[in-house]
Amino acid sequence: MSKRLPVTVITGFLGAGKTTLLRELLQTSGQRLAVMVNEFGSVGLDGDLIRSCGFCPEDELEGRLVELNNGCLCCTVQDDFLPTMERLLERADNLDGIVVETSGLALPRPLLQALEWPDIRSKVHVNGVVTVVDGQALAGGSPVADPEALEQQRRDDPSLDHLTAIDELFEDQLQAADLVLMSRADCVSEAALLGVCDQLKTDTRAGTPILPMRNGHIDPQIVLGLEHRHDHSHDHDHSHVHSHDHDHHDHTHVEIKGSVIRLEGRVVRAALEQALKALVGPHQVVRLKGRVWFPDKTLPLQIQMVGPRLDSWFEAAPPTAWRPQSGGGMDLVVLGFSELLSEAMSRDLHKLVSATPDTPKAPAATSNA
Incomplete structure (x- = not known):
């Protein structure tokens, strides 16, 4: 595909x-x-x-x-x-x-x-x-x-x-x-x-x-959005992304923080998409990209968000992409304003995974922020 x-x-x-x-x-x-x-x-x-x-x-x-x-x-x-x-x-x-x-x-x-x-x-x-x-x-x-x-x-x-x-x-x-x-x-x-x-x-x-x-x-x-050449790995650092330089007008300076969120466990697609739409505002998310694996699906679900828009479809992942050991999980890259973006998003998504029946194991999250 x-x-x-x-x-x-x-x-x-x-x-x-x-x-x-x-x-x-x-x-x-x-x-x-x-x-x-x-x-x-x-x-x-x-x-x-x-x-x-x-x-x-x-x-x-x-x-x-x-x-x-x-x-x-x-x-x-x-x-x-x-x-x-x-x-x-x-x-x-x-x-x-x-x-x-x-x-x-x-x-x-x-x-x-x-x-x-x-x-x-x-x-x-x-x-x-x-x-x-x-x-x-x-x-x-x-x-x-x-x-x-x-x-x-x-x-x-x-x-x-x-x-x-x-x-x-x-x-x-x-x-x-x-x-x-x-x-x-x-x-x-x-x-x-x-x-x-x-x-x-x-x-x-x-x-x-x-x-x-x-x-x-x-x-x-x-x-x-995140560049295609970064699609295979999330080891790059988005922790200091600036919209532009500034001199006299500090209020025009925007610093974007980036983080990686990886959670293992069974998740329901509809519940996840609903949760992501609800989280972008409170967590000041600008862009979100990643994949979600379901144990009963051959291909992972590709997730793309900008502001309140969310698009998702099933698409093959590159061989070098991160995959959950248990068969279910998510791997997301998030850009936003908050220093605590990764911690807060991980906590809220962790609740979603943990609340889903038959969760195989506790999730793990990483951050580059």
Whole structure:
């Protein structure tokens, strides 16, 4: 069984900082990514910015960068998004993931629904919807710095079939978000930043992380997930992951802690997934990845979480992957804010394993935090 390719959707209004973030990810992640860029008009400015960042060799550009200039992607799913995704998936063996940068007017949900298309859903998983917001504009009372430019985008798109008001569109992008990144956070005071965060929390789903960033600097593992080359072993250290450097604005500095949780024992899939969804908020989990083994299943269950989104499917593990001695257990890598993340998560998941009938042995947990 081949691995499902992660698809990350980056959305947000015109000028929020989506392309700046995407360039940073392409240059620093070390992953082999294909990119789909959706913009308006025949002049592909965003595509030019991506092409010029040197994220892949010149002879691979045609197969790894796709520019869609003919309208809002969520309104042209059948004509543009699905055929393009199918073409990119033909190169799946040579890719670590696909990133889709939407236009400022896009509604994320139609794209997520399109990824459930029968010919696609078994080949991909949603790695996360990342909504980029302008912290400076929000502190000034508007979700977009230049409303007229956004309206001009709307007028210039003949295929646009949703005339959603700006506030409603912004709310939709936040509701779909698994992760919210706030650009220009260093341009506002700490008090204003806290006020913006409180405002955003009212429109996002419970457990959705809201992280500040400056000039697109954010650790790629937060946005793209843990790298594939780390999939075979959890011996790497995530204990000091930073979103970016800082000078005068300490409130824009984010330090992410990483840990490994290994528990042996019988567990019920539905109970585990329900517990994980309930734990991400209280434990401030940004991302979670791992495998769960069941004694009566040949393949382990692959678990992927970003914020409140959880995806799971059965997939073969590499020969070098950790496995429980008893036949049942879990092996999770968790990224979050808390120093005590591993201890707290292990304790709560231990209760789940221990409460399950026929637990073969006491669990063991390790941490790199």
